Amino acid sequence: MKKIIAANWKMNMTITETKNFLKKIVPKIKNTKNDVILCLPFTNIQTLKNMAKNTKIHIGAQNFYFEDKGAYTGEISSAMLKDVGVEYVIIGHSERREIFKEDDLLINNKIKKALKEKIIPILCVGESLKERQENKTFEKIKKQLANDLLGIESSQIKKIIIAYEPIWAIGTGKTATAGEAEEVCKYIKDFIGKEYGESIKKAMKVLYGGSVNNQNAKELFKKENIDGGLIGGASLKLEFIDMVNTKY
Numbered sequence: 001m002k003k004i005i006a007a008n009w010k011m012n013m014t015i016t017e018t019k020n021f022l023k024k025i026v027p028k029i030k031n032t033k034n035d036v037i038l039c040l041p042f043t044n045i046q047t048l049k050n051m052a053k054n055t056k057i058h059i060g061a062q063n064f065y066f067e068d069k070g071a072y073t074g075e076i077s078s079a080m081l082k083d084v085g086v087e088y089v090i091i092g093h094s095e096r097r098e099i100f101k102e103d104d105l106l107i108n109n110k111i112k113k114a115l116k117e118k119i120i121p122i123l124c125v126g127e128s129l130k131e132r133q134e135n136k137t138f139e140k141i142k143k144q145l146a147n148d149l150l151g152i153e154s155s156q157i158k159k160i161i162i163a164y165e166p167i168w169a170i171g172t173g174k175t176a177t178a179g180e181a182e183e184v185c186k187y188i189k190d191f192i193g194k195e196y197g198e199s200i201k202k203a204m205k206v207l208y209g210g211s212v213n214n215q216n217a218k219e220l221f222k223k224e225n226i227d228g229g230l231i232g233g234a235s236l237k238l239e240f241i242d243m244v245n246t247k248y
C-alpha cells in the first residue's frame with residue numbers, strides 16, 4: 001500500500017552536505033510510488049527545490065511562526081515558506097515542545113495559520129517514558145489532540161497529518177513495537193472519528209515516528225492504522241532510499 005515517508009532532518013546538514021546527499025538520493029527516489037516529503041532546515045530548502053525540480057519529492061519545513069510579518073526576530077513566516085516551495089510543515093515536534101517551550105496554544109495557532117495558507121501541517125503528538133509507565137499514554141494523546149486542534153473545522157481536520165512520536169523512542173534506537181505504535185495510531189483515528197465523524201477519520205493520515213529505520217519500517221508500516229513514518233536519523237543515511245522505495 002502507498003505510504004507517506006517523511007524525513008525530518010532536524011538541525012543537520014550544511015548546504016554543501018545537502019547538495020552531496022541529495023545528489024545521491026534524488027535520482028533513486030524521484031519516481032517513488034510512496035509519497036515522500038523532505039523536511040529540511042530552512043537554509044537548505046532552496047537547494048532541495050532546485051535539485052528536486054520535476055520530481056515527485058515534496059518539500060517540507062520543520063517550523064514557522066503564525067504571524068504574517070513584523071518584529072519577530074529569528075522567525076520564519078508561512079509566506080516565506082510558500083515562496084521557497086514548501087507544501088508541508090512539522091508542527092509541535094516534542095523537541096520544540098520541550099526545548100523551545102512551545103505550548104498547545106502556540107501549536108494550535110500554527111496549525112490554523114498553516115491550514116489558512118494551504119501548507120499541510122504534520123502535527124506531532126506523543127507521550128514521555130514516565131507517562132507510558134504510568135499508563136497515561138492515551139490521556140496525554142487525547143489532551144494534546146483536543147488542545148492542538150481546538151476550534152478547527154471538520155473540513156480542515158482531514159488535511160492535517162498527525163504523527164505519533166513517543167518521546168522515549170525518538171533518537172534512542174528504542175522503537176515502539178509495531179503493536180504499540182498501531183495501538184496509539186488507531187486511538188488517534190478513533191478520537192478523530194468520534195470528534196469529527198467517520199468520513200474525516202477515513203481520510204486522515206497518521207504516521208509513526210521514533211527510531212524508524214530500514215529494518216523495522218516494513219513491520220510498522222504494514223499495520224492498518226499506520227499510514228507511514230516521520231523519520232529522523234535514518235533519513236540522513238542512504239538506507240532512506242530503500243525506505244522510500246519499499247512497497248509496503
Ligand code: 13P
Binds near residue numbers: 170173234
Ligand atoms: P529518529 O528517527 O531519529 O528517532 O527521530 C524521530 C523524529 O523525531 C522524527 O520527527
